Each structure stands twice: as C-alpha cells, then as structure tokens.
Amino acid sequence: MSENEKKPLLKVEHLKQYFPVSQGFHKIPLKAVDDISFEIMPGETLGLVGESGCGKTTVGRTILRLYEPTAGRIAFEDQVLFDSGELYDEEGNQILDEKGRPKKGRRVEVNMLPYRKKMQMVFQDPYSSLDPRMTVEEIVGEPLDTHHLYKNKKERREKVLSLLETVGLNAEHAMRYAHEFSGGQRQRIGIARALAVNPSFIVCDEAVSALDVSIQAQVLNMFEDLQDKLGIAYLFIAHDLLVVQHISDRIAVMYLGHMMEIADADELMNHPIHPYTLSLLSAIPIPDPETARHSHRIILEGDVPSPLHMPTGCPFRTRCKYATEKCAMERPPLTDRGNGHKCACWNR
Amino acid sequence: MTETENIYKKRQILSAQIDLSKFNKKNFDKATDEEKKQQEVMGESSSFLKDGLRRLRKNHMAMASIIILIALIVAIIVIPMIVPYSYSDMITVNGHRDGTAVNLPPMYYSQRELQYMQETGEKLFPHILGTDSLGRDYFIRVVYGTRVSLSVGVVSAVMVLIIGVIYGTISGYFGGKVDLIMMRIVDIIYSLPDMLIIILLSVVLNARLTPLIKGTVLAKLGGNMLAMFIVFALLYWVGMARLVRGQILSIKNNEYILAAKAIGTPNGQIMRKHIVPNVLSIIIITTALQVPSAIFTESYLSFLGLGVNLPMTSLGSLANDARATITSAPYRLLVPALVIVVIVLALNLIGDGLRDAFDSKLN
Ligand SMILES: Nc1ncnc2c1ncn2[C@@H]1O[C@H](COP(=O)(O)OP(=O)(O)O)[C@@H](O)[C@H]1O
Ligand code: SF4
Ligand SMILES: [Mg+2]
Numbered sequence: 001m002s003e004n005e006k007k008p009l010l011k012v013e014h015l016k017q018y019f020p021v022s023q024g025f026h027k028i029p030l031k032a033v034d035d036i037s038f039e040i041m042p043g044e045t046l047g048l049v050g051e052s053g054c055g056k057t058t059v060g061r062t063i064l065r066l067y068e069p070t071a072g073r074i075a076f077e078d079q080v081l082f083d084s085g086e087l088y089d090e091e092g093n094q095i096l097d098e099k100g101r102p103k104k105g106r107r108v109e110v111n112m113l114p115y116r117k118k119m120q121m122v123f124q125d126p127y128s129s130l131d132p133r134m135t136v137e138e139i140v141g142e143p144l145d146t147h148h149l150y151k152n153k154k155e156r157r158e159k160v161l162s163l164l165e166t167v168g169l170n171a172e173h174a175m176r177y178a179h180e181f182s183g184g185q186r187q188r189i190g191i192a193r194a195l196a197v198n199p200s201f202i203v204c205d206e207a208v209s210a211l212d213v214s215i216q217a218q219v220l221n222m223f224e225d226l227q228d229k230l231g232i233a234y235l236f237i238a239h240d241l242l243v244v245q246h247i248s249d250r251i252a253v254m255y256l257g258h259m260m261e262i263a264d265a266d267e268l269m270n271h272p273i274h275p276y277t278l279s280l281l282s283a284i285p286i287p288d289p290e291t292a293r294h295s296h297r298i299i300l301e302g303d304v305p306s307p308l309h310m311p312t313g314c315p316f317r318t319r320c321k322y323a324t325e326k327c328a329m330e331r332p333p334l335t336d337r338g339n340g341h342k343c344a345c346w347n348r
Numbered sequence: 349m350t351e352t353e354n355i356y357k358k359r360q361i362l363s364a365q366i367d368l369s370k371f372n373k374k375n376f377d378k379a380t381d382e383e384k385k386q387q388e389v390m391g392e393s394s395s396f397l398k399d400g401l402r403r404l405r406k407n408h409m410a411m412a413s414i415i416i417l418i419a420l421i422v423a424i425i426v427i428p429m430i431v432p433y434s435y436s437d438m439i440t441v442n443g444h445r446d447g448t449a450v451n452l453p454p455m456y457y458s459q460r461e462l463q464y465m466q467e468t469g470e471k472l473f474p475h476i477l478g479t480d481s482l483g484r485d486y487f488i489r490v491v492y493g494t495r496v497s498l499s500v501g502v503v504s505a506v507m508v509l510i511i512g513v514i515y516g517t518i519s520g521y522f523g524g525k526v527d528l529i530m531m532r533i534v535d536i537i538y539s540l541p542d543m544l545i546i547i548l549l550s551v552v553l554n555a556r557l558t559p560l561i562k563g564t565v566l567a568k569l570g571g572n573m574l575a576m577f578i579v580f581a582l583l584y585w586v587g588m589a590r591l592v593r594g595q596i597l598s599i600k601n602n603e604y605i606l607a608a609k610a611i612g613t614p615n616g617q618i619m620r621k622h623i624v625p626n627v628l629s630i631i632i633i634t635t636a637l638q639v640p641s642a643i644f645t646e647s648y649l650s651f652l653g654l655g656v657n658l659p660m661t662s663l664g665s666l667a668n669d670a671r672a673t674i675t676s677a678p679y680r681l682l683v684p685a686l687v688i689v690v691i692v693l694a695l696n697l698i699g700d701g702l703r704d705a706f707d708s709k710l711n
C-alpha cells in the first residue's frame with residue numbers, strides 16, 4: 001500500500017452533540033453523541049450499528065454539519081471542517097489547565113459549501129426525503145443547480161438522465177412526481193440526488209431500513225456497485241447488524257451515544273468482544289434450527305436508559321451481565337485489542 | 349345462501365368495516381380501453397402548475413365562482429360608463445336638480461323626468477333600483493359600493509399576504525430565538541382588541557392623512573379609507589403569519605429540507621423552492637378568505653361612520669343606510685347584502701377549489 005492510500009478520507013475526533021432539552025423551566029443537555037472518534041478511508045464502508053435512539057443519525061448529520069457539533073473535530077481530506085478547539089493528549093484524555101478547565105485551542109468552522117459537493121447523504125425515509133411538489137428531474141437537478149454543474153438546459157437534462165440511468169431508472173421517470181413511485185424507486189431517486197455532485201463520501205442513514213427485504217438486497221447491491229465504479233466511501237448506518245455485515249469493511253457499534261466496539265467486519269462478526277455486540281449478534285435469527293438450538297443466546301433485558309439520565313460509568317452497565325462495581329465508577333475507554341479491533345469494556 | 353356469504357353478512361351496521369358482500373365479480377366492470385388510456389394520461393405529469401390548473405378546471409363549483417367573480421369585476425368597471433347617473437349627486441333633469449326624484453321605487457321615473465320625456469320624446473335611462481332618500485340613483489351606488497368593498501378586500505388581503513408570509517416564513521424557518529421573539533410580537537398584536545385599535549388609529553390617522561392626500565386621487569376615498577388599509581396591514585397579518593409559521597415548522601421536519609441543506613442549497617432558495625410551495629395551499633385559502641373578512645370589517649366600520657368618506661359608499665354603508673327604509677324599501681338592504689354574499693361565497697368556493705387542486709397530498 002502506498003503512503004497516499006493510507007490517509008483517512010474522514011477523521012472524526014471526540015465528537016459531541018448535545019441537544020438542549022427543556023425540563024420544566026431549565027434546559028438540560030441530551031447527550032445524543034458523547035465523545036466519538038473514528039476514521040473512514042477512501043472507498044471504504046464503515047457500518048454503524050446500534051439500537052434505535054442511540055445517536056447514529058445524529059452522528060451522520062453532525063459530521064456533515066447539518067447539526068452544529070457541540071464539541072470535537074471533523075476533518076475531511078486533510079481539511080479541518082470543524083474544530084471546537086478542545087485539546088486532547090495521546091491517550092485521548094482532555095488536557096486541562098491549572099484551574100481544571102479544558103484548555104482551548106483555535107476554533108475552526110469552515111464554509112461547508114465546497115464540501116457539500118464531496119460529502120452527501122441518503123436518508124432513511126423514502127417518503128419524507130423527496131419534496132412532494134417536485135418532479136424527479138427537479139429533485140435530481142437541484143444539486144446541479146446549486147453547484148452550477150452544467151452550461152445549458154440541454155446539458156442539465158442529459159446529466160439528470162444519466163444519473164437516473166446509474167440508479168436503474170429511466171428517462172420516462174424524470175417527469176413524474178416522487179409520490180408516483182414505490183419505496184425502492186424513491187430511494188433510488190434519493191441516491192441519484194446524492195450522486196449528482198459526484199461525492200467521494202456518502203452517509204447512508206438507514207437507507208434500506210424502510211424497504212421490503214427483497215428490495216433491500218437490490219438497493220444494497222446497487223450501493224456496492226456504485227462503490228466499485230466510483231470509489232465512494234460510505235458511512236452505512238443501520239439498526240441491524242445483518243444489513244451492514246455484507247456491505248461493510250469495518251463495523252462500529254454504538255450504544256447511548258458512545259462507541260462500544262469497532263473492528264473489521266469479519267473480525268467483529270466472528271470474534272466480538274463487547275457484551276453489547278454479543279447480544280446484538282445473538283439477536284440475529286439463525287436460519288439452521290440445529291445450530292440455533294445449540295447456540296447460546298444472550299437476551300437483552302430491560303430498556304435502553306434515557307440519554308437524559310445516562311448511567312454513571314459504563315453506559316451499558318444497567319443491562320450488562322458482566323457488570324462489576326468498577327463499571328459503575330468509571331467509563332471504560334475504547335482500547336485497542338490488536339489488529340485495530342477496539343472495544344470499550346472493563347471486564348472483557 | 350352459501351356459508352361464505354353468511355360470514356360477510358356478520359358485519360355490524362355501524363362498523364366502518366368494508367362490506368365484503370358487495371365485492372362480487374358482477375360489481376366490477378373491466379376497464380374499457382378508453383378508461384385505461386385516461387389512467388395513463390393521468391399518470392403523465394408535466395408540471396405542478398399545469399396539473400393543478402387541470403384539476404381546478406374539473407371543479408365546476410370553483411369554475412362557476414371564478415366566472416361569476418370575473419363577471420362582477422367586469423360589471424363594476426363597465427357599468428359606470430353606460431349608466432348616465434352619478435353615485436354622488438342628486439338626479440338632474442335638464443341641468444336642474446330634481447327634488448321629486450327622492451325614494452323612487454325600482455324602474456320608476458320621477459314626475460319631472462316623466463314630464464321631460466313627454467316634452468322632448470327622449471327616453472331617459474331607467475333607475476333600475478330606484479333612488480335613495482337623497483335622490484341618487486341606487487343602482488349606480490351599489491356598483492360603486494361593490495367597487496370600494498372589493499378593493500378594500502383585495503388590497504388588505506394582498507397586504508396581509510405579503511407581510512404575513514414573509515414574517516411567518518422567517519420565524520418558522522429560523523426557529524429558536526428568532527422565532528421566540530417574532531412570535532411574542534405576534535402574540536402582543538394578537539391580544540390587542542382589534543376593533544378598538546382600528547377605531548383609534550382610524551381617528552388619529554384620518555386627521556393626519558386627510559391634509560396629506562388633498563388633491564390626489566386618494567382624496568376621493570378619504571383619509572378613513574387609507575387609515576383602514578394601514579390598520580389592516582398593521583393588525584391582520586398576524587393570523588397569516590401564525591398559520592404560515594405553523595405549517596413551516598411541520599414542513600421543516602421533512603427530510604427533504606435536510607437533503608437540500610446537505611446539497612448546499614442556500615436558505616433563501618430552500619424557502620422559495622421547498623417551503624413556500626408546500627404552504628401555498630394554506631396561503632391561497634387564507635388570502636381568499638381574508639377578502640370577505642376585510643369586507644365585513646369595512647362594513648361595520650362604515651356603520652360607525654369610520655368607513656369611506658361621503659358621498660363615496662361601500663356595500664356595508666349602503667346596507668346600513670338602508671335600515672332607515674327597511675319597511676318601505678327592503679330591497680335597498682337586500683341588494684348590497686346579496687352582493688356581499690355572492691362575493692364571499694364565490695371566494696370561499698374558489699379557495700376550496702384551489703386547495704383541492706394544488707394540494708398534492710390529497711391526490
Ligand atoms: N434535534 C434533536 N433535538 C433533541 N433531541 C434529539 C434531536 N435529534 C435526536 N435527538 C435525540 O437524540 C437521541 C439520538 O437520536 P438519533 O440520532 O436519531 O438516534 P438513531 O438514529 O440511532 O435512532 C435520541 O434520544 C433522540 O431523541
Ligand atoms: S464495562 Fe462493565 S458494564 Fe460496561 S460492558 Fe464492560 S462489563 Fe459490561
Ligand atoms: Mg436514525
């Protein structure tokens with residue numbers, strides 16, 4: 001591998017996203033994403049899984065700066081897009097000054113417009129993600145308009161049609177409204193819109209979750225084909241490990257706004273370490289009844305705690321059967337267990 | 349009766365369940381080729397506006413209302429050119445004021461007019477609705493009254509539209525602190541007793557404006573009328589602003605807004621291309637309904653003597669003047685009242701028709 005290829009396309013460090021939520025008269029922060037770091041290489045797919053409400057969507061939207069991050073650092077292709085200025089040491093601990101306050105560096109907020117051409121998003125809901133008053137041509141043409149990607153009307157139309165062709169639709173579809181299409185076709189329109197600016201990175205936020213299983217496979221295959229052809233990197237979000245395991249090069253597992261485990265896809269599926277990942281894996285239905293009978297299932301008990309009342313220490317401890325006293329005292333750091341397999345747990 | 353048919357019959361009378369017994373083969377005809385073709389044509393959509401207009405054209409009530417309203421507008425423009433009487437002055441015969449032409453019933457001539465016609469053999473234009481107690485032709489007064497009332501309605505609706513839409517869009521779109529402050533201002537204006545404010549402002553503004561507009565076209569309408577426009581502009585946009593904001597808050601949550609942001613579409617463009625078209629139906633209806641509501645307000649202000657300056661008139665003041673002669677000449681009340689009803693009804697039907705035609709969620 002050459003030096004060039006090793007550089008990450010996207011680098012997220014200590015990302016935090018707190019939403020102020022009113023509770024009676026005062027506002028308290030809802031820690032939707034709390035201190036998450038990861039990297040995505042060019043042309044790579046990082047799967048992001050976790051139960052619904054754990055902050056996956058928030059991660060995706062925050063790295064595109066659709067939400068302004070509360071803290072952290074986002075860098076894309078060597079350019080820092082956002083940096084709240086907090087400083088961290090080698091071990092990832094925040095550097096404090098003499099008075100115990102976080103030491104601050106320079107704050108960076110770049111104009112995102114040029115990066116909107118490079119980072120795109122495909123949304124979860126194929127219904128609400130397309131404007132009901134626009135035809136497919138208008139929808140797919142909008143990014144072309146915004147970034148002035150054509151010289152004349154004819155070129156614009158040609159581009160739209162070729163984009164539709166790329167996602168398996170045809171010219172006949174261009175004049176129709178989105179509500180005339182099925183869920184799978186709508187999702188293709190959304191993908192064509194994301195591809196219009198020729199991005200090198202796409203956040204796919206549960207892009208297939210709302211679709212029928214048979215359609216899911218088609219759309220997933222299309223994502224893979226597009227990656228092969230265009231070398232796009234994905235952050236592929238899903239609440240279901242099954243969906244991400246085939247498409248992902250690496251998989252990250254989130255719980256309550258925290259990163260629990262991250263590893264190569266095969267490694268994570270075959271040698272999971274974190275108790276939460278174990279329970280997610282054992283929730284996957286096993287097609288062969290014989291194997292299923294012998295496999296030992298870990299059923300998750302209890303509900304996910306509210307992100308407004310985060311447990312002390314390890315966020316997973318209220319549902320973890322390995323939990324010890326230490327887990328309640330201190331939050332486990334995400335440590336490398338070899339081969340880039342990282343896990344945040346005291347006892348495994 | 350077979351077993352299966354029996355099962356179908358078990359449906360409760362009041363239940364909303366579909367009556368399966370009706371689903372016999374014989375109840376369903378195969379679509380003819382023509383119908384199939386129609387289906388295809390329906391699916392072939394060209395543009396949002398074209399589609400909407402096509403649906404609007406199919407709505408007979410709305411189309412009839414549009415035709416009636418257009419006819420009415422043409423009438424109030426053309427009629428004063430044909431009818432030789434003035435809305436403001438007593439009937440004159442041969443250059444002399446005709447004192448006998450007071451309170452004439454419809455289609456009657458006064459004694460002097462009859463005399464004049466006999467002497468010269470000339471045929472005078474009939475007093476279609478008779479004359480009022482000051483000897484003025486009532487028909488032409490109704491025409492002028494309609495002119496005034498409609499323009500009050502339209503002008504104030506346009507002002508409400510412009511201010512309300514801009515204000516509501518900004519407030520709803522930016523949300524947060526901007527929204528908080530902007531909506532508190534709306535609340536304050538909303539909580540003012542509007543009639544009281546209108547009366548106070550009319551009095552104050554009237555005194556200020558009258559000298560300003562002396563000698564201009566506006567003087568004909570009078571300071572009162574201008575004051576009324578200003579008051580409408582100041583007070584009545586808040587309802588529209590609230591409505592638009594509420595709609596925008598719900599539209600804003602749609603992922604297509606987020607998608608537009610991810611694309612990099614500028615805020616103004618997002619508002620114009622994604623938000624305003626989606627609140628258009630509600631804006632159109634509210635505007636259409638604003639016209640009659642302004643006509644009503646104008647009417648009772650006229651009743652309080654704060655309406656248009658005499659001798660100019662409006663439908664409201666005509667109706668109010670007619671109260672004095674309600675037993676002897678009830679038609680003087682009925683005619684302006686009828687015109688108001690026709691205008692209001694037509695605008696309501698048009699508003700409904702536009703909503704049905706342009707709200708794609710209903711299709
Ligand atoms: N705009 C917002 N304002 C307040 N809370 C939010 C907002 N967006 C998300 N949240 C909260 O943040 C948490 C994570 O949400 P989300 O990122 O949508 O989770 P996921 O995509 O994993 O289902 C949830 O508790 C959700 O209620
Ligand atoms: S740190 Fe403790 S509570 Fe958290 S996952 Fe590990 S064992 Fe369970
Ligand atoms: Mg989500």
